[in-house]
Amino acid sequence: MQRVILAGMVGLVFGAGITISGMINPAKVLNFFDVAGTWDPSLAFVMGAALLVTAIGYRLVLKRPAPLLDETFHLPRNRAIDGPLVAGSALFGIGWGITGFCPGGAIPALGLGSPEALIFVAAMVGGIALTRAARNHVQTRTRNA
Amino acid sequence: MTEFTPFLSASGGALIGAAAVLLMALHGRIAGMTGILSGIIPPLASDWAWRAAFLAGAIAAPVVIGLVSGEPVSFHSPMPVTALIGGGLVVGVGVTLGGGCTSGHGVCGLARLSPRSIVATLTFMSATVLTVFVIRHVLGGV
Numbered sequence: 001m002q003r004v005i006l007a008g009m010v011g012l013v014f015g016a017g018i019t020i021s022g023m024i025n026p027a028k029v030l031n032f033f034d035v036a037g038t039w040d041p042s043l044a045f046v047m048g049a050a051l052l053v054t055a056i057g058y059r060l061v062l063k064r065p066a067p068l069l070d071e072t073f074h075l076p077r078n079r080a081i082d083g084p085l086v087a088g089s090a091l092f093g094i095g096w097g098i099t100g101f102c103p104g105g106a107i108p109a110l111g112l113g114s115p116e117a118l119i120f121v122a123a124m125v126g127g128i129a130l131t132r133a134a135r136n137h138v139q140t141r142t143r144n145a
Numbered sequence: 146m147t148e149f150t151p152f153l154s155a156s157g158g159a160l161i162g163a164a165a166v167l168l169m170a171l172h173g174r175i176a177g178m179t180g181i182l183s184g185i186i187p188p189l190a191s192d193w194a195w196r197a198a199f200l201a202g203a204i205a206a207p208v209v210i211g212l213v214s215g216e217p218v219s220f221h222s223p224m225p226v227t228a229l230i231g232g233g234l235v236v237g238v239g240v241t242l243g244g245g246c247t248s249g250h251g252v253c254g255l256a257r258l259s260p261r262s263i264v265a266t267l268t269f270m271s272a273t274v275l276t277v278f279v280i281r282h283v284l285g286g287v
Contacts, residue, residue, distance in 0.1 A: 014161060014203050015205065020210065024218065030277055045151045054165045091238055098224065107178060123230045
């Protein structure tokens, strides 16, 4: 229960950061990427500050043998730089550029009651579910072949 | 036009970083929205409860900020519904194949100097700049 409540509080901090920084606002995000037009460099400050805090914080935290509420740190094990990584990231960038929404910006935007955020998130959830189903299908076929 | 907000944006970024550090210190997890969200989409992850709580907290945040500041949160989504649906689908497929988004790769992964995340972040940032350029300056869209 403690794990769940604390995760909710961390989510609140994350969402507050997204809200205060302007990442919640698709118009602002699109202007950040419009370097040839109405460029708003604000989001470089978001990324810069987030990276600085995380890099320093991780350095201290990951020195410990384990997190406070779990037995181990769950760090990504996949180290491959492969086609899916590059193609997937390129697709994500295209969708981000079309809409101004990324997952971390769109989820908090649901709290504003925005129908646009709701439509985007519904479509994104569909995309996630479809891709996972397709991948499982391919993996099962490969295993059975 | 949107207002240049270096101080607010850096403060918000620091909070995003603080959340990432806290989630690692407490739960031992990467604060990536893609990974956290995927665990509550069927088939559910066995540890879906903390994920759902994190998402609920993130959704509550703009409501709390609005109440505390007494000002409406700046928000404008300029794209038509068809673009939102198409873009949302493409984002869902992309972040699943690529194994992360701005928060997971762009903040947590870069902070760990993960080569995968460096490649992912350079790729999606370039793709986004290019897409916005094509839509606004080649196709003459919004």
